[in-house]
Amino acid sequence: xxxxxxxxxxxxxxxxxxxxxxxxxxxxxxxxxxxxxxxxxxxxxxxxxxxxxxxxxxxxxxxxxxxxxxxxxxxxxxxxxxxxxxxxxxxxxxxxxxxxxxxxxxxxxxxxxxxxxxxxxxxxxxxxxxxxxxxxxxxxxxxxxxxxxxxxxxxxxxxxxxxxxxxxxxxxxxxxxxxxxxxxxxxxxxxxxxxxxxxxxxxxxxxxxxxxxxxxxxxxxxxxxxxxxxxxxxxxxxxxxxxxxxxxxxxxxxxxxxxxxxxxxxxxxxxxxxxxxxxxxxxxxxxxxxxxxxxxxxxxxxxxxxxxxxxxxxxxxxxxxxxxxxxxxxxxxxxxxxxxxxxxxxxxxxxxxxxxxxxxxxxxxxxxxxxxxxxxxxxxxxxxxxxxxxxxxxxxxxxxxxxxxxxxxxxxxxxxxxxxx
Amino acid sequence: xxxxxxxxxxxxxxxxxxxxxxxxxxxxxxxxxxxxxxxxxxxxxxxxxxxxxxxxxxxxxxxxxxxxxxxxxxxxxxxxxxxxxxxxxxxxxxxxxxxxxxxxxxxxxxxxxxxxxxxxxxxxxxxxxxxxxxxxxxxxxxxxxxxxxxxxxxxxxxxxxxxxxx
Numbered sequence: 001x002x003x004x005x006x007x008x009x010x011x012x013x014x015x016x017x018x019x020x021x022x023x024x025x026x027x028x029x030x031x032x033x034x035x036x037x038x039x040x041x042x043x044x045x046x047x048x049x050x051x052x053x054x055x056x057x058x059x060x061x062x063x064x065x066x067x068x069x070x071x072x073x074x075x076x077x078x079x080x081x082x083x084x085x086x087x088x089x090x091x092x093x094x095x096x097x098x099x100x101x102x103x104x105x106x107x108x109x110x111x112x113x114x115x116x117x118x119x120x121x122x123x124x125x126x127x128x129x130x131x132x133x134x135x136x137x138x139x140x141x142x143x144x145x146x147x148x149x150x151x152x153x154x155x156x157x158x159x160x161x162x163x164x165x166x167x168x169x170x171x172x173x174x175x176x177x178x179x180x181x182x183x184x185x186x187x188x189x190x191x192x193x194x195x196x197x198x199x200x201x202x203x204x205x206x207x208x209x210x211x212x213x214x215x216x217x218x219x220x221x222x223x224x225x226x227x228x229x230x231x232x233x234x235x236x237x238x239x240x241x242x243x244x245x246x247x248x249x250x251x252x253x254x255x256x257x258x259x260x261x262x263x264x265x266x267x268x269x270x271x272x273x274x275x276x277x278x279x280x281x282x283x284x285x286x287x288x289x290x291x292x293x294x295x296x297x298x299x300x301x302x303x304x305x306x307x308x309x310x311x312x313x314x315x316x317x318x319x320x321x322x323x324x325x326x327x328x329x330x331x332x333x334x335x336x337x338x339x340x341x342x343x344x345x346x347x348x349x350x351x352x353x354x355x356x357x358x359x360x361x362x363x364x365x366x367x368x369x370x371x372x373x374x375x376x377x378x379x380x381x382x383x384x385x386x387x388x389x390x391x392x393x394x395x396x397x398x399x400x401x402x403x404x405x406x407x408x409x410x411x412x413x414x415x416x417x418x419x420x421x
Numbered sequence: 422x423x424x425x426x427x428x429x430x431x432x433x434x435x436x437x438x439x440x441x442x443x444x445x446x447x448x449x450x451x452x453x454x455x456x457x458x459x460x461x462x463x464x465x466x467x468x469x470x471x472x473x474x475x476x477x478x479x480x481x482x483x484x485x486x487x488x489x490x491x492x493x494x495x496x497x498x499x500x501x502x503x504x505x506x507x508x509x510x511x512x513x514x515x516x517x518x519x520x521x522x523x524x525x526x527x528x529x530x531x532x533x534x535x536x537x538x539x540x541x542x543x544x545x546x547x548x549x550x551x552x553x554x555x556x557x558x559x560x561x562x563x564x565x566x567x568x569x570x571x572x573x574x575x576x577x578x579x580x581x582x583x584x585x586x587x
Contacts, residue, residue, distance in 0.1 A: 037446045048576050140515035142515070366443060
């Protein structure tokens with residue numbers, strides 16, 4: 001019987017030869033992740049269960065990134081809970097502010113997540129790691145606590161939808177646009193409980209940064225996980241980072257998919273998701289006149305060095321429109337340093353953008369750029385729900401970094417083409 | 422398990438940012454979270470809701486973030502049960518894990534309006550609309566899951582089991 005990559009990874013971690021969709025399996029986890037929002041609840045449950053030690057101090061990762069550097073006193077208390085727990089347990093992968101980053105950019109960058117892994121994270125965007133050919137999914141704090149104690153998790157093996165992307169990408173189109181277009185097609189619950197496997201010639205040549213953006217937003221289609229079969233590009237990314245062995249799993253040619261959807265990417269232009277759901281997408285040429293107050297470039301979706309290079313390319317020699325705030329947030333300290341080395345900060349500062357330390361901050365309306373009543377923002381983040389970036393009557397439009405940068409210059413949502421690029 | 426209360430009716434795709442907006446996630450105190458429950462869609466929800474009341478919603482309830490604060494906040498307001506056409510995957514698991522009863526029942530959702538009085542019989546598999554005199558059949562929650570809910574969630578349930586083994 002043929003299996004998909006998701007089924008193969010789950011079978012291997014359950015100690016089984018084969019698994020089939022619908023089957024309940026208990027699997028070993030390679031990594032358990034929590035952040036400053038979800039870990040406090042998980043640690044409460046950990047204590048309540050009477051647990052004394054985590055199952056493996058090298059396999060529990062704690063990242064204060066949502067409201068860190070501490071946004072207020074209660075956030076400071078939450079971050080302290082992580083710090084004290086990490087010290088008490090001797091957690092190897094706790095990231096203090098000076099070495100941290102947004103978790104889903106940080107963990108792959110640090111080589112902590114590798115192809116073939118099973119990862120559970122108390123954060124819905126844990127599905128990002130599927131880009132490496134790992135099975136990774138978001139769970140709640142209690143499930144994370146149970147995994148921290150036991151090193152195990154149970155799953156219903158998901159059915160898989162295969163997405164095939166054919167053709168050549170248009171200029172200024174990237175992974176973010178492909179995933180927004182896909183969510184527009186299947187809607188926000190179109191992949192509920194299912195694995196989303198991204199494939200096809202456009203994926204085979206797609207850089208890792210774009211692959212991360214795609215898998216990151218699988219949850220926005222309701223997916224349990226997003227995944228891409230690892231290849232030469234994956235190998236290139238992990239080989240210098242991995243400090244342990246890893247395994248490439250493939251999908252069999254006889255694997256069963258509950259559905260296959262095909263797209264001709266040469267017809268996809270940069271996408272903009274209108275409030276208040278990621279499925280409300282339009283091509284950037286169909287947006288109309290939408291003035292903006294703020295643009296945010298960053299997040300676990302689009303805060304990698306490649307994203308910042310694109311933004312810099314668009315911003316070079318240009319200025320942010322009057323009365324518009326452009327906030328750029330490198331996703332990790334490494335990305336920050338690299339951007340500085342490459343001179344991207346000069347470009348951003350000349351353009352009158354601000355550059356923030358890594359944080360999830362504005363993406364979830366925390367801090368570092370929340371919106372006032374009635375304000376509109378374009379953001380490279382992943383959710384545009386009501387009040388997501390601030391006031392309930394503010395609006396968030398989602399796009400790729402090129403469109404966000406161009407919009408900051410134009411003062412309204414628009415494409416780099418309008419700047420002659 | 423039996424609940425009776427007034428219905429608060431919501432639509433499709435009620436996400437976790439509506440259930441408990443992220444700015445309030447700097448605490449995990451249930452009472453504090455309850456004060457802001459559903460604030461993203463109904464500013465006064467926490468003051469209107471009474472112990473036992475029932476949230477009824479459309480498809481994909483609880484979509485978005487993995488924050489367990491969402492079912493924790495709902496439960497702490499005194500809401501006895503959430504009935505929806507469908508639930509997002511992470512929320513579904515979080516609800517049971519934190520001891521918030523939830524029921525997937527599309528027909529029952531279509532058969533109730535905001536303000537109706539309903540009785541939910543989780544063991545017997547029935548939703549009765551007391552205001553309109555209609556009854557809907559639901560898939561009963563299996564006994565072990567009822568016990569999990571009655572214990573107040575997964576960790577309490579596991580500990581109870583461990584105690585009983587001794």
